[in-house]
Structures are given as C-alpha cells and as structure tokens.
Amino acid sequence: MTTELATDPRLWIEVHAWLDHEAELLDEGRFQEWLELITEDVCYGMPVRLTRERGAADSHRGNQYFLENAATLRLRVERLATEFAWAEDPPSRTRRFVTNIRVQPDPEGVRVRSYLLVFRNRGDDAGQEWLSCERRDLLRPTPAGLRLARREIWIDQSIVGSRNLAIFL
Amino acid sequence: MTTELATDPRLWIEVHAWLDHEAELLDEGRFQEWLELITEDVCYGMPVRLTRERGAADSHRGNQYFLENAATLRLRVERLATEFAWAEDPPSRTRRFVTNIRVQPDPEGVRVRSYLLVFRNRGDDAGQEWLSCERRDLLRPTPAGLRLARREIWIDQSIVGSRNLAIFL
Amino acid sequence: MTTELATDPRLWIEVHAWLDHEAELLDEGRFQEWLELITEDVCYGMPVRLTRERGAADSHRGNQYFLENAATLRLRVERLATEFAWAEDPPSRTRRFVTNIRVQPDPEGVRVRSYLLVFRNRGDDAGQEWLSCERRDLLRPTPAGLRLARREIWIDQSIVGSRNLAIFL
Amino acid sequence: MTISIGRPTETGPRDGLGARLAARVDIDAGSLPAFVFNDREVYERELGAIFGRCWLMVAHVSEIPEPGDYVTRTMGTSPVIVVRDEKGEVQVFLNACRHRGMRVCRADLGNASHFRCPYHGFTYKNSGELVGVPFQKAAYGDILDRQRLRLLSARCAVSHGLVFATWHPDAPTLEEYLGHLGWYLDLYLGRAEMEVFGPPQRWEMPTNWKIPAENGASDAYHTAHTHASLPKIGLIVGGSKFAEAGYHVHAGNGHGLGLGMPTDELVFPSEMLDEYRRRLRPEQFQTLIQVKNSHCTLFPNLTFVLSSARLEGEIVSHLNMQLWQPRGPDRTEVLSWGLVEKDASPRWKERARRHYIITFGASGVFEQDDAENWMDITRNCGSPVAQSLDFLYLQGLGRQPATDFPGPGEVYPSKYSENNARAFYRRWLELMLHDD
Amino acid sequence: MTISIGRPTETGPRDGLGARLAARVDIDAGSLPAFVFNDREVYERELGAIFGRCWLMVAHVSEIPEPGDYVTRTMGTSPVIVVRDEKGEVQVFLNACRHRGMRVCRADLGNASHFRCPYHGFTYKNSGELVGVPFQKAAYGDILDRQRLRLLSARCAVSHGLVFATWHPDAPTLEEYLGHLGWYLDLYLGRAEMEVFGPPQRWEMPTNWKIPAENGASDAYHTAHTHASLPKIGLIVGGSKFAEAGYHVHAGNGHGLGLGMPTDELVFPSEMLDEYRRRLRPEQFQTLIQVKNSHCTLFPNLTFVLSSARLEGEIVSHLNMQLWQPRGPDRTEVLSWGLVEKDASPRWKERARRHYIITFGASGVFEQDDAENWMDITRNCGSPVAQSLDFLYLQGLGRQPATDFPGPGEVYPSKYSENNARAFYRRWLELMLHDD
Amino acid sequence: MTISIGRPTETGPRDGLGARLAARVDIDAGSLPAFVFNDREVYERELGAIFGRCWLMVAHVSEIPEPGDYVTRTMGTSPVIVVRDEKGEVQVFLNACRHRGMRVCRADLGNASHFRCPYHGFTYKNSGELVGVPFQKAAYGDILDRQRLRLLSARCAVSHGLVFATWHPDAPTLEEYLGHLGWYLDLYLGRAEMEVFGPPQRWEMPTNWKIPAENGASDAYHTAHTHASLPKIGLIVGGSKFAEAGYHVHAGNGHGLGLGMPTDELVFPSEMLDEYRRRLRPEQFQTLIQVKNSHCTLFPNLTFVLSSARLEGEIVSHLNMQLWQPRGPDRTEVLSWGLVEKDASPRWKERARRHYIITFGASGVFEQDDAENWMDITRNCGSPVAQSLDFLYLQGLGRQPATDFPGPGEVYPSKYSENNARAFYRRWLELMLHDD
Ligand code: FES
Ligand code: FES
Ligand code: FES
Ligand SMILES: [Fe+3]
Numbered sequence A, B, C: 001m002t003t004e005l006a007t008d009p010r011l012w013i014e015v016h017a018w019l020d021h022e023a024e025l026l027d028e029g030r031f032q033e034w035l036e037l038i039t040e041d042v043c044y045g046m047p048v049r050l051t052r053e054r055g056a057a058d059s060h061r062g063n064q065y066f067l068e069n070a071a072t073l074r075l076r077v078e079r080l081a082t083e084f085a086w087a088e089d090p091p092s093r094t095r096r097f098v099t100n101i102r103v104q105p106d107p108e109g110v111r112v113r114s115y116l117l118v119f120r121n122r123g124d125d126a127g128q129e130w131l132s133c134e135r136r137d138l139l140r141p142t143p144a145g146l147r148l149a150r151r152e153i154w155i156d157q158s159i160v161g162s163r164n165l166a167i168f169l
Numbered sequence D, E, F: 001m002t003i004s005i006g007r008p009t010e011t012g013p014r015d016g017l018g019a020r021l022a023a024r025v026d027i028d029a030g031s032l033p034a035f036v037f038n039d040r041e042v043y044e045r046e047l048g049a050i051f052g053r054c055w056l057m058v059a060h061v062s063e064i065p066e067p068g069d070y071v072t073r074t075m076g077t078s079p080v081i082v083v084r085d086e087k088g089e090v091q092v093f094l095n096a097c098r099h100r101g102m103r104v105c106r107a108d109l110g111n112a113s114h115f116r117c118p119y120h121g122f123t124y125k126n127s128g129e130l131v132g133v134p135f136q137k138a139a140y141g142d143i144l145d146r147q148r149l150r151l152l153s154a155r156c157a158v159s160h161g162l163v164f165a166t167w168h169p170d171a172p173t174l175e176e177y178l179g180h181l182g183w184y185l186d187l188y189l190g191r192a193e194m195e196v197f198g199p200p201q202r203w204e205m206p207t208n209w210k211i212p213a214e215n216g217a218s219d220a221y222h223t224a225h226t227h228a229s230l231p232k233i234g235l236i237v238g239g240s241k242f243a244e245a246g247y248h249v250h251a252g253n254g255h256g257l258g259l260g261m262p263t264d265e266l267v268f269p270s271e272m273l274d275e276y277r278r279r280l281r282p283e284q285f286q287t288l289i290q291v292k293n294s295h296c297t298l299f300p301n302l303t304f305v306l307s308s309a310r311l312e313g314e315i316v317s318h319l320n321m322q323l324w325q326p327r328g329p330d331r332t333e334v335l336s337w338g339l340v341e342k343d344a345s346p347r348w349k350e351r352a353r354r355h356y357i358i359t360f361g362a363s364g365v366f367e368q369d370d371a372e373n374w375m376d377i378t379r380n381c382g383s384p385v386a387q388s389l390d391f392l393y394l395q396g397l398g399r400q401p402a403t404d405f406p407g408p409g410e411v412y413p414s415k416y417s418e419n420n421a422r423a424f425y426r427r428w429l430e431l432m433l434h435d436d
C-alpha cells in the first residue's frame, strides 16, 4: 500500500493552502490583497455553457461571462472600493467551498483544477444562491510564491442561477 | 503538537487523489475509464433510507436505489454510449464535491468513507438539483493501483430529491 | 517549486482528521463521544449576522444563536437522549461538509478556520435545508489529543434559512 | 363526522374549470387539451374529485404483517397511517390529531400499540380510539366527548394483498371498483403469495401525475422509441415489433393494461408453476405462462409493470408497482416497490430484485428515459402557447375487439392502441365534472 | 395620501372567503376549521385585514437610542424604516422611494441623517421629507411637488419601550389598543428599564404565523407534553402540574396571557426589587414577585415569554419577545429578542442572556420542540382531507372567572384553558370579515 | 390550427384585473400603480396579451448561418425552435410534438435536417412537416392526417439581421410593427454587417421583466446615480451631465430610445466609416458619427445599448442586446448578446468584446447595479403597502419636441425624460385591456 503518489504531497498541500487563502480573501472582501495574487499577464475567463447532444462542444469562448486581464480585474476592484457599487454594498455574504483539487506540474507552472461551490446571500433575502463550477488554473511560481496566471471557470449551468456575477469566482 | 497521526499521510493523499480522479471521470462523462477503476467482484449499492425514531434502523437493504455488480455497471455504461439514452443525452452538467475523506487500512484493502455532494443541472432548467450522501467504500490495492471493490451510498433523504438516478454516485 | 510551506503538513492533516471525525460523530448522532472532544472551559458561540454597508461591523455578539459552555452543551446532549426531544426525534439526516481548513499554531493551541456546509433533511419533507458558515476554532493539545476550546460560528445569512438550530454546528 | 373535501363553493361542473374542460376535451375524437397536464386549478380539483373519492392503494400487506405494524403514506396529499390493529385488522387513519391537527405518527414505519401526539399528548390506540387526554379533568372538566374524537378513518379494504382506502362514504365496494381488473390482478398478484423486497424507493419528479399513470395504462407504443437503448444492451428481447404483440385491455372504471404475449420462453420461475396452477383458473394459468411482459394502471395512480429480460444469459422477471402521488400541477412523488413470489428460490428472488432495480426503480433504465419525456411534456404544458395544443389519442379508434382472448373487459388485439388512455381520461373527466 | 391596502374588489364579508369562514368557524362552540392555517386566500386577506390595520410592534427603543439611529423591519410583509429623527422622535416609514419604489435603505441597522435612493438619487431626511432630486430643474422643470412626496409614514407610538406602528388612519390610540394589557406589560417591561441583548435573531420556519401566536396567547397546556424533556434536564422546575398553576387572562382585543404562579422562590434579581417597587403599583409588585413564568401574545403577532429556571444550581430568568412575521400561508419569519433589566448586575445579565439563548432563540430547547409541532400542523392543514377537520378549542368553556386576582381583564384560574385562543380567533375573525 | 392563447373566460377588459388597472393607472398624469410590477394576475395576462400577440425577437441571423442551423429559444415562456430550413428560410416552430407535446429538440443549438421526438419517435423535417410516424399502419391504420400535424409555426420575419416571430395571425407586418424604429435600427444594426460574439449569456434575475424593459426605453436619468461608480473608473466619460445631453425618442408602438450626443470623439472603428456611409442615408450617417451612446427598448422586451468608453487609454464601443424573458411576476431570464461589425479589425473586435463583457453581461458593471435596483423594486412591489403606491412618471410632461433632429418619431431634447416610459406603458395597457 505504498504505491507511488502521482502528486508531490508538499505541492498538493501548498496549492490547497493557496486556494484556501484566496477563498478567504474573496469571502472577506480583501480584494486588494487578492489582486496581489495575480500575474500581470493573467487571463481570467468564464465561457458560456451550452446544452448539446453528448459529445458535442458544450461551451463557447466567443461569449464569456468574464474575460478579464489584470487591468480589468483592477478596474472591478477599484469600483468596489467606491461608495457607489450598489450591487455589492452592502456586501453579499459569500462562502467559497473549494474541493477536488488536482495538481499537475507543467513547464509553465502548476496546472490546478478544483471544484468550487459558492454560497451567496444578500440583505434580508431568506433565499440562497448557489454557483457550482470547476476552475482550471495555471499557478506560476514567483519569488513571492504562487501567482494566478490563468483561470477558466466552467460554470455548471447554461442559465446561471444567480442574480448577477458581481463576485469573483 | 507532534501527536501520532492515526492515518498514514501518504495513503490519505493517495485516496484523496483517487476519489478526485474518479469524480473527474464521472463529471466529464468518461464512463469507460471509470469502469477500469472497479474490480470484477465489485458490489455497488444504495439502500433506501427511512425516517424512524432515534436508535431504530434508518435504512433498508431489501430495496435499494442501486444494487449493481460489474456486469450491470457495464450495462449501464453501454447504454449511455448508445444514441438513445435520452435521460442523459444531452448530458446533465454534474459536479461531485468530495469531502470528509476518512481512511482506514484493513486486511481487505482500504476502507474509505467520504462525503459526496452532487450538483446536477439539465438543459434549460434554471433550477438546481442536489444530492447529499456518504459513500462507504472498500478500495483494493492492485498492481494497477487502487480499485473499487465495494461501495455503499447512504443518501441523506428518504425521498430522493432528484428527478431520477441516471447518474453514478 | 519547493517553496516553504506555511503550514506543517502533519499538523494540517491531523486537524483535517480531527474535524472529519467530529463531523462523523455529529452526523451519526454520537453526541456523548462528541462531548469528549470539548474542553471543560469551552466557549461555543454563534453571533447574529447583520447586513451593513461595506466596512461596518456585520455581526453582533450581544445576541447569539448559540452561547454555550461545557455545562450547557451537556444539557443539550442530555436532552437529546430523553425520549421527548421531538425536534430531533426522529432525527434529521445531516451531512457536514468541511472544507477550506486553515491551521495556525499559536501559544494557546492551534487556531483553525474551516468552512462548513450542512445539509439537513427531516421526515418526509422533500425539501432540503442548507446552512453555510465559517467556524473559527481553537483546538488545544491534550494528552488525549486535540480538544475544542473555543468555537465561533459565522453563519452566512442574516435570516437563518433553517427551521431551527436543533443541531450542533 | 362527514368528510367534505375541497371547497364547496368551487366544485361542480358549471364553474370556470368545468367550462374550460367542456370547451376543449373531446375524448371520443381522441383529443385532450394540453393544459390539463400543468394547471393549478385542474390540480386542486383533482385532489378532491379524484383523490378524495377513488379507492387508493396505500400499502402491500407484506409491509405490515404483525399486529401493531404500521407504515405512513399519503392518499393524494393527505397523510395517513396504515396500521394492523391489535385484532389483526388493517386500518387507515388520517395522520392528524383531532385536537389541533398535529401528526400523531412521524416515522415511515414501525410497530406501535398507541400513537401519542407530540403537541399536547392526546393518545390514540392503533384502532383509532382516543384513550388518553393529559389532565383531562383539569383541562376539560366533563365536556370532552372522547367517543367522537377517534382518528379520522378512511374506508379500507384489502384485495390481492394490496391495501386500499377511500374517503368517499358512498364509494362502491373495492371489488366493484376493481371490476374486471380482478381477473388480471390474479395474474400479477394472485398467482402466488407475493412479497415486496422492502419499503418503497421514493423520489420526486417534476411531472404531472397523470402522464405516467396514462403511460402505464395505455402506452406500449412508446417502448420502441423511448426505450430504444435497451434492446442494444439485452434488457428488451425480441424483434422490432416487441412492443406490439399482445392485447390491450380496458378493464372498466379507467383501469387499463397491456399484455405482451406470446413469449418464446417462460418468464416465471419454474418452481412456482404448481402454485400458479393451484391458485389460478385454467384459462388464467394458460394466459399467464404465455405472458412476456405487462403494464397496467389501476385508476387513478397505481402502475404495475411485469418485466422480463435475459440478464447474464438467464431469463429473469419481476413485478413492480409505482404509485404516482400528486404533489403539484408539475410535481409527482413516486413510490416504487419490487415484488416477487415469496416461495421462489433465493437465487431467483435475488436476480428478480436486481432486475427490478436496474429497470424500474429511481435508477432504472426504463424509468429514466420515461421520466425525461414526462418532465419535458409537463414543462411544455405550462406555457400558454403549448397549452393551446390538443394532444392526440387516436390510436385504435374504430378498431375491432379481439375474439381470441379469454379475459374480461374491452380487449383489443395489438398493444399499439390509445384506447386505454381514452378510457382513463373518460373516467377522469366524469369525476372532474361530477356534481357532489 | 390615503393608503388602501389589498385589492378593493376582493375584500368584504360577502365574498367566497367570507362564506367559507362563516360556514365553518364556530368559536363559541370551540371550533375552527383547519384550512385557516394553510390557505393562500386566508393569508392574502390577512396581510391587509390584520397586518394592514392593527398596531404592530416594530422595535424596542433600546435599539435606536440616538438621533439618526435606525433599524429596518417589516410590518407584515411591508418593509419599513424605524428611525429616531434628528428631533429625537421615532418615526416609521415605508422603505420605498416615492419615485419608483426602490428601497431607500438597505442595511439592517445604522445611523443616518438622510436616506438616498440608489436608483435615481432622490434623497429624504430621516424625518421623511424629500430634500434632494438630482437635476430637478432639468428633469422636472417646476412640476414636481416635493411636499407631496415624503416617505410614506405609518402612525407610530411608543409604549413600555416598544415602538408600534399602524397603517390604519382610523385605528384607536395605542393605549386604547393595548387596553388591559398595559397592566401586564408593566410587569414585563415597566418594572424596570429594560434593554435588549442585541439585534434580533432571525430565522424562517415553515409554519403559519397564527399557530405560534395562538400558542403564546393561550397554550400552557402543551408544556407538560411538548416540553417533557426539559424537567429532565432542569430547565423546567416543578411537579407534574407546573404548567397548570396560575391564571389565564384575556386582556381584550385578542391579547392573551398566562401567569405561572406562585413561585417557590423569587425568579428576579434581588438587586432590582427596589426599582420594581418604585415603578409598579403595590398590587402589581405583589403579583410580580409571585410570578414563576408567563407567556403572552399581544395581538396579532408579538409573543412574550418570561421564563425562569435553575441553571448550574442558581435561579435565573429572562424575558423574550418573538415576532411572528407572515411570509406565506406556510412560512413565518421569526425575530427573537432577549431582554433584561438594564441595571441588573453584570453577572445576572450574562446568566439571563445564556438562559434566553438556550431556551427561546433559534437553538432554544423550548423553541425547537414547539416548532416541530407547528410545522407539521401547518403541513397537515395544507392537505384537503385534513382541511376538513375542525380543530378543538374547548378547554375552559363555561369555566368561572377567578376572583382572587388583582389584575384586569377576563381572568380565569388554572392555565389549562383555551379561552385566550378563542378570544384571539374571535378578534381575528372580526377583522377578517370587516367591511372596509 | 387557430391558436388561442390564454384562458378565454379570463381575458377582456371588463374583468377584475381590467377594473383594477382602470382604477389605478393614469399614464397621462404620469402615474402607474406599483402592483403591476409584482402581481400574478398581471403576469399571467401578459403572457397572452403581450407575449402572445407582439412580434418578439428570437435570434440574430449570424447565429444560424447555414441550412439546418437552429437555436432553441422561448417566446415569452413558450419554447420554440428557430431554424434555417433546407431552402434557407428561417422558420420558428413551437418546440412541442403534435402527438403528446414532448420537446422535439432538447439542445440549445446545432444543425439538424429533422427533429425526432424522443417519446414515440414522430419525426419532423426542419421545415415543420411530420414525415415519420413509427409503425404508422399498425398504430393508426389510415386515420392519421399527417398534413394537419406540422410543428406549430409562428409567423416569422427578419429585419436588420434580427429574427422576429409572433403568434398573432392578425399582427401587422414586422415593418409596420417596427415603424419609425427602423430608422434607428439602421444606426444600430444596419450601418454594417453585424455579428454576435457567440451564443447569449443567460441568467435569471428576481425582477419583473417590465422594469428593465422600461429602463432601456426611457431611463437615462438613472445613469448619474446608479452608475456613479463608473466615471470614477473611466467606464463613463464626460462631465456631470453626461447622461442628459442628446435626444429622447418615442418611435411609436411603445418603442423608445435615447441618443447620447454629441460626442467628443468618434466612438466607432474608423475602418468602418466607408461601409457606414454606403449603407446609411446621409442624415443617418451624420447622426451616427455624433453618437456617444444609446439605449433603446424594442417593445416589449428587447433592449439595445450602444456603449462607449476609454479602455486602457483608447476609445472602444460595442452594441449589446438584452432580451428580458418573463419567468414569473418576479423573475426574468436575461439573454445577453454582444455585437460588433463583422468587418472591423480583429483588434477592435477583441476590445469591443471585452468592453461588452465588463459593462453589460452578467458580470457587467452597469448591469450589476441596475439589477440591484430592479430586484429590490420588484420585492417591494410584492408587499401590500408598497402596492398602494403610485409610481411617478412625470419627467418631460409638457416639454416641447426637438426641432433640430433629423430622425422620425416623437423627439425631445434632453434625455432626462420619462416620455418613453409613458409611451411604453400606454402601449402595454392598450394590449392588456384589448378584447380579443
Ligand atoms: S394537537 Fe394533538 S394533542 Fe393537541
Ligand atoms: S426610484 Fe428612487 S429615485 Fe427613482
Ligand atoms: S409525444 Fe412525440 S411522438 Fe409521442
Ligand atoms: Fe416506458
């Protein structure tokens, strides 16, 4: 029962900690700190999902829910810091449950796939919103630690079950 | 703070990776590959759950939602590969969140208990279906790696909150 | 890619196992065993959450959903063992999904933050109840292992989406 | 206590819903408007007009063999306790305390001599009498007439091992209600002592209850296409016409069934043949051994399927029952039982159980594809334009009855027919327009 | 602006709902039909007939001590801002912009001099005046009459530290509305300066709001059985009749309460006795110190419980308030506050807080078991057969009033009575059938 | 087949809803009752009166370029297939089998020559004919008239690259329906060949569909306040009156738009100017190049926004379309497309795409804050007291039309106006009270 591990446990734990730390920053609204975790050339996208017969392509990258670079991510964070960002002020209560983390070292860095379940609740709404998705990330090692260089979010609905995407995934 | 660990970390991480890999295969519809993870003598069941006073048996193995062996699991996968499996063609979008993995080495292999939360969404249905359960697995080490020899799925509802069980758990 | 890990992997895995074990005890109604995991001076609270403009305090410790010490926790468990605890007899089916575990050694013990998603279903109710929260724990090492000395539960709703809090979180 | 179900001011044929139905339903012409499958007004009327009046199946006797054994079920949406009392009589009670309506029993099944209400502690015997009222003297003095305060009883009767109940005081006897169907229930359930594998599987589907009920009564025609994946994996055996051959029977009162026959090989356990012969009349026995499969709906909402297949090279069969419980215009709770001969060999019983689970339970490969159709039809029927459609029930109009079949009822050759669906909706309409 | 709530074409006693109620309700005979506890038509009528007309509690003054302090609440389902304006007056405004209805305040609590609408920026002072309209000249020229466009004001009054409001222009004064209840509110809230521990706990239960409200007014009888687990763990003290001894009081207008007395030992902090004596009349003080516990519903939806216990060997007590907010025929949002004497010792206050939390908050061991009953009753009342039941409210019919009690109202000896429930529903029915 | 949508016994102006509307709506006085934004009766009437009668946009031609290409959409709540048949004609069919209503197509998009129903296998050509019925002879003999059983066709027409359809047999031509709006659609969509970036983003918002539709037609005024965060991050450029300057146009039939102009710099890709000039009339071209932004609602539920900004220092613009699909009194499904000139440079196209996504998709910073308002207004409109409010639509009452603008319709100077909202609701009311 001492088979060879496909994944270096230290790396796996490090990535785990990185993703949990990221979730903490986003759930606590520490967006400036979150921005420090992205690379200057980050590519952050979220394709439209489609219902198709089995085997056909079930997503589309022409239209995306997010298609961001470092500049637009910063714009979004800057906006949240104004006192007029009504959609998230008062802030939603969010919780980003991160599971099923799979790590693959790669010449470009570390390829990481993880499942993300987001709980969101706003104001005195007794209802609950849930987003379920997979994130496919490229984390790049830097002297300051791992940094997010690429993220693609695969949402598990063709009709997103959320009032808007005023939160980061 | 260096207490003895009940569980060998390497084994725990290996099982983690195994379950995450399995979830990936099922969520991506790679059923043939999934079949390679089961043993020939696999026993795959899902008892009916019952509401009873505290202390009384709250499940029943006479009637089960699944009661499969390797042959019937293969039949199910074969069916999904035809072009007439309407219930899952177009496929549902599923996400299997695996958490609370507990590992217990055992003469027969590795006893693994894990919690599974399944998100499922179909077509243009704006609703969301959730299944919550515990899986009690026996993983058997083989030269090709761990293989599923036994699984019992304890669903957390007496009335299953899903249109059908056209997916594997 | 062999950066320094912020967290000792052994400790992280141990805490993981501790929380998973605790979830198992609670989900299986093994409350007496659960009581053995708390310290005599345990402080177990769950503040009211508030919707406020960004930056303002969004919780209140004056009124709390739980505010327990070892004695009151024992009272609650004792009650569940009577045959008149209708709210949880027949018992709910619960599942406590624990994720995003972050561990911080500390002079007082181990500071642990984790995300908790609770599924709850009762009787022949086809509906599902979900509670999403963060738990901020202090685990204290003892000769018998880690023990819960402090827990604060941050629920992610200002209106708790559950019929009652007849379960432990 | 006289039970009057539904709002008195809203029933009757001359109101808005009656007019809507009269304007659009034309069953003799094979036409039914789509709206009846997803309409709140129709649904609410059904709860009284159909589920408040018909005999409804609530349990199988093998679920409650001993005195005190009970299961909790619903009749339509009304919660009931089905209990074998201390005298061994099966009784069906509304699961609601006569004081203030709390459920007196909150478990799915068990054994109890008494039911005690958790709110104020009123206690009822398992035969329904109110036998305990806490502090009765202090609270009520002498004004409480405990005799009047039995748990509300439904009329209850057992046939073919099935427990039925009805709220309708003037309902016919169960035997009259089943009518010609009895002959066929003998084949399903009377041929031997049957038992369920265990408590029912239960799940909720976003469909109107009538669509699966109609399907069970009448729809062999869908098999070739809906279940086209199953011949490919051996769970359906036979040529391209496997669903056509046999008989289509309307057994009266809206009960309908199809018998797939003849079969190439016996689909029942050979060790049971003697018992079958003992229990059945000769023409029933001769029919039974030619049967390959069968589907039936006992009006309004209990569907039987007798299914056979070659599994791992050997013949296997089982009987299942699905109870379609209305939960909304577009929601149905399914209770699904598998049944087998109590005295079949353990090996046959185990194979029958697995056959049931892979075909007709919540994960069953028949059930899955059926449900996909029923759910999307229900959704469509909720949209205004689709509601303007009139669905077609034309198959078999003008067809001649069969003359070569020994069983009773209106029997037609060929299962490609919608006659049973027409009969189902004729009965449904009659009840929906009935003026109490 | 005259507020007319509800659909004018649908109110009045002569319509379908009025007929359904008249046909089934017979309060003098102790009979109420089950359907009123889970019926959309009843619920929608209540939002106007009850919650559009009664005085409703919206906050405790200790929640908004300073000018500008506000909390947002609902009156029935209508969102309001409860604010102490710059002059120190408490005001209650509909939380809806007069331009196009957006909420002008979206926080649970805070301090604000102005409320600015996020949609187009209309700005209102915390006294309700519209003081800012962006680009008013360009957008409106001179046609906008800002005077007419104050935030919609409810009538508002404070009594016993509670803020009440009503939408009914012809409602009686709050004092008249409370009537005899004032004498008892003195015991709960007037005996000393009270404060809340903090903002309310809030949660949603699948129950009809009237069931808990009725329970709070009238139902000591359930204690022995529903809460039978609590004597076992010391949270209820006393013999088997602990719930019977005391008085049952209908204070008029549907307000009802029970006083558990006498007590073996004083359940209040001894350091407060002087203040009690100063604030209460002698007969009130004498009553208070004999009280062991009390429950009360201020019509329609505010329940008080004064509860005492021995916790860790020492006596402790607290007062709590639960506001049952209608959220559907089968849903209720609960707001739950604990209160304590402001000048009690820190140690008493801390023990009282813990006592409140373990007994009557969302995790409270009383609350839990109560809720289990209320939820299952509500579900039952949604099914057609259970709707045909008539619930029993017979306890205390024909009983003689008490003569040995100093307080006002209809007072009966023994808390095993349903007289307050009858009074509650009599008032409810009167309002439901009232022709505006 | 004549399609009659909605319940015949419930439509017409003289019923309860007609009376409720007549009593409260006074558009000429700028007054609309809050209840119309969250009321089940209003919503259900709209599904027939508005969405059963108007021309509705269902797709952009660039989504289905080849024969057999299809997308599935809804018209109101009714599911349709929009398909280019083998002759290259665009057709719109109800996605419901004529046999028993199952969806014959269950994918979002694809290419198909035929649609085969999964239930019983009826097969339709992509031009709607029923061409295959399994075992037709055995099942139907010769009584099935396949000609009558085409997929239900909506009237369909294409204008400006948009596919429209209507269920109303007596609807005017699409050209008549669009009326003066054609002149403006030329600016948005006729100036060059346009294409969508891809299939629409889709999400559901808890809002009534009319609120965003009205906003798109009429509401430039909210920009300054709702979107106050955007000037701070450069996504809105201009002084404090950036939202006022320009024209407010009612183009007839409820279609309304605003044109923000003039602009400091050209907001379109310069490489496209020749094509614009070729395709537009000179006065259109002159108008276009002065446009800075524009918003428009094509009645009832298609909103266009032409938006421009400086992004990373360079000008960028794009056109987007949002289709507001009714999903309940308080729910709307949004379909959101971004469009760009097919022949713009790849770099411009990429920047336009990103500009669309950050501004008006589900994550768009305009969309987010808009939605927050729309959702809270909708919630408020569900509460009885807020329902008693009359919303204000006063801006621009009595204002003089513009004389310096070349386009057709009622044109007003200054976008701070609610004239288009009044026109939108006037048309809405006319349809809601129309007696079929
Ligand atoms: S409700 Fe059953 S005893 Fe009162
Ligand atoms: S809705 Fe408040 S300013 Fe327009
Ligand atoms: S429903 Fe389409 S073929 Fe029967
Ligand atoms: Fe079938």
Ligand SMILES: [Fe+3]
Pocket (backbone or CB within 6 Å): E222, E223, E226, E227, E366, E370
């Ligand atoms: Fe109680």
Ligand SMILES: [Fe+3]
Pocket (backbone or CB within 6 Å): F222, F223, F226, F227, F366, F370
């Ligand atoms: Fe906007």
